[in-house]
Every structure is written in C-alpha cells, then in structure tokens.
Amino acid sequence: MVHRHAVTGRRAALTALGALVATGIPSAVAAEPTPPAGSLPSTAQTLGADRPSPLLLRALERDLGLTPAQASRRLVNEAEAGTRAGLLRNALGSRFAGAWLRGATSQELVVATINAADVPAIKAQGAKAAVVKKTLRDLGGTKKKLDRAAARVSTRDTPLWYVDVPANRVVVEARTKAAAAAFVKAAGLDGRSVGVKVTANRPRLMADVTGGDAYYINDAARCSIGFSVTKGEQQGFASAGHCGKKGDRTTGFDKAEQGAFQASTFPGKDMSWVAVNDRWTTTANVKVEGDQKVQVTGSVQALVGAAVCRSGSTTGWHCGKIEQHDTSVSYAEGRVDGLTRTTVCAEPGDSGGPYVAGVQAQGVTSGGTGDCKSGGTTFYQPINPLLSDFGLTLKTVAVEPPAPQGNVAQAWAAGRVYEAGATVIHTGVRYRCLQTHQAQGGWTPTRTPALWQRV
DSSP: OOOOOOTTSOOOSOOOOOOOBOOOOOSSOOOOOOOOTTOSOOHHHHHTTTSOOHHHHHHHHHHHTOOHHHHHHHHHHHHHHHHHHHHHHHHHGGGEEEEEEESTTOOEEEEEESOGGGHHHHHHTTOEEEEOSSOHHHHHHHHHHHHHHHTTSOOTTOOEEEEETTTTEEEEEESSHHHHHHHHHHTTOOGGGEEEEEOSOOOBOOOSSOSSSEEEETTTEEEEOOOEEEETTEEEEEEOGGGOOTTOEEEOTTSOEEEEEEEEEOSBSOEEEEEEOTTOOOOSEEEOSTTOEEEOOBOOOOOBTOEEEEEETTTEEEEEEEEEEEEEEEETTEEEEEEEEEOOOOOTTOTTOEEEETTEEEEEEEEEEEETTTEEEEEEEEHHHHHHHHTOEEOOSSOOOOOOOSOOTTBOOTTOEEOTTOEEEETTEEEEESSOEEOOTTOOTTTOTTTEEEO
C-alpha cells in the first residue's frame, strides 16, 4: 500500500529513496596483460577511501566522536578490511560464520568460523578469530523460516527480525515475549535458537518533507530523489517502492514535467525507479551540507560495523554505523525483507536520502524509529539488489560507454551486480568475487584485487 501526502500539506506515510547509477561500460572486454607486481592500486585507492571529502570527514567526526585523523584512518581501514574478509570468506567456505569491524577507527576485523582449526589462517590475514557454533548459512536458514512464517501470520507485534552476525544468532524484536514466542513457534523453530528483544518501538516509513531534491507524484504526493541511474540510454533515478506505482507521473522540485515510474516493488522490497525526460540530467552527486555535494564511485557493500552516512532534507547530513544486513521489517503498510539496519538518526522527511560508506553507494532510506534529538534507528534498501532487479546502472564519477547487452555465461561484464563468492571468467582466467558490488568499467578482475581473487 502506498501512502501519500498532498502538496497542500496533508500528511501521509510516504518516503522517497534515491538510487544510484553506474556509468555505462564496454560491450566487449579486450584481453589485458596482468599488471606488473606493485603496480596495482590498494583497496583504499580502488574504492576512493584514501581521498575522502572534507564534508564526509566532518560528519564522521561529529557523529562518531572522531578526530580528523581517526576519521581518515577509519575509512581506509574499512576499505582494506572488506578485501581481507572476502579472502577469508572464500578460504573458509561453508565454515564461514560472518565478519564485522570493531574499534573507533575500525582497526579490528573479526572473522568467525565454526572450526577452531581455522584460527591460524584468520590471524594470518591480520584478523581476530571468533569460533562460534553456527555458520552464516545456518543463520540465514533460520531467518528464512521466520520470513516464510511472516507470510502466514501477523507480525504486528513482532515488527523486526534479523541475523546478528557478531552475536551469532537470529534475533526477533517484539512488543512482548509472548508475541515473540508465538512467531518463533509458527516458524517451526526452537525458542532456544532465536534471541528475543522486547521493545515498544515500531519502525515506520519516513515521511512528510523531502530528503534531497523533491519530486511530486501525480501532483498529489511528494518524495525525494536518491541516486541517479541509467538503463541503456535512458536516464532516471531510483526511489522507494512505496512512493509510487508503475505509470505514476512525476514532476521535479520546480514542478516542471519530469518523468514516470517504470517499476515499483513494495512490500517485500522497497524499491522503484523513475525515467526522466531530456530536461533532466543525471549526476553522481549526493547532497550533503547546504548546496555542497560528494560523488559516488561505486556500490561496494560495507561490512557490519562500518561507518555509513545519510543525507536528508529534515535533519541534513548524519553518520552512524551499520548494525545488521538482511533485516526484515514489518511496517504497518507491509513487510520488507533484506534491509540494512543502521544507527544513523532520521526524522520524517529524511526518507529518500542516500546512504554512502566513504564514496561507495549503499542504499536508500526505507524507514526507522526515533529522531535526531534523542537518537534512533534507520533502515535502508540496499542499492545492489535494486540495480540488479531493475537492470539499472549506478551513476558514478567516471564516464564510460554504454553497458553491454545480453548475458554471456560466466564472463565478467561491467554493469553487472556480483555477490561475494560469485565466480567469473576474465581473459581466460577464473576469479572469485570478494565483496558485493556493481562492476564499473575500470574494475576488471585483473586490475582490482580489492574485489576479485584469482582461483
């Protein structure tokens, strides 16, 4: 169900989420020589973490209580940790139980396994080892049982459930212990296998005012743009699924004709995209303070514990940390799976604002609890599934040729979204993906050991 508020001031539970666009890419990848040793960029250099915007650093200093040096170091540490975690994920295989970051500068990478014999290998990568009982696959299986139960029973009093990787358990947040117990039982699970947190909070879709640039739906509702995207030659932007339905018309912040929704998914997921007319030009920009901007260079998914920043029109530019991926939220308007939970604050009107980790696009706001005075929690729809579901390309700083059409089995291709662990063939060599991302034109496996491992 989509909620809207009239331009005249009538309030409604509706949000606008932005989307990301990647530039187009070559239709064919020419064979390339392996670069000489020492010539490849570091992970931080590949992802742009060594060149942060002063606006990003100031927000991290303010919201996470860091010094300028600590903010800079944290971004580099988080970028480098992502590659190390990916290497260990591939090495541990089915024994892998997750990875997360700790410390003011994310200086400690923790990697979990179910086998104590893996500890030396984990330490050899400069990570701290945690030996736990359940693999990440086990935890995901438990959560899927809850997801299936949520399709059959009411989740009004159990509005949130997720995989808590550091705690090595699945957690249900409920208004009462009895409600949690009933939900767990409906999923066919043993109460001892799921943690329960009793809370009065109920996530809501962020609403009222725009986050970022405003756009209007059918002259009756207002949302905000997140990241720019392209589909072939068509330009547009991604947003929340609950903002509009396929075919709904949009006008821009100046009420000029803008475009129309091409696809929308809500509930289940919270994603949509709008195609714009030739009056509008997409950019890689994300609004921060005032009229200043930062630019995204890609969509590499950040680890649990990493810093993430959000832009919104009500409260501006705020930062926090990623708490969990793969979170299910039961809003009053419907359930959404696969969201990411953060400690970034937000208020009505911040909906639609983009989330970035360094200069990597992460997702678009879906909802939350609390506010920026007392603190709160927000959830975002990850950008990579949105790009993949709708066949979109994230707009980034670099300008590349159009994305390739068609589907060449196993061949690496720029513009595709690759999940961690996926394998591809590039220049006759097999590679395994280390970090979930949408491939950019210059991010070939040969030249980005930050993202790909030769196998």
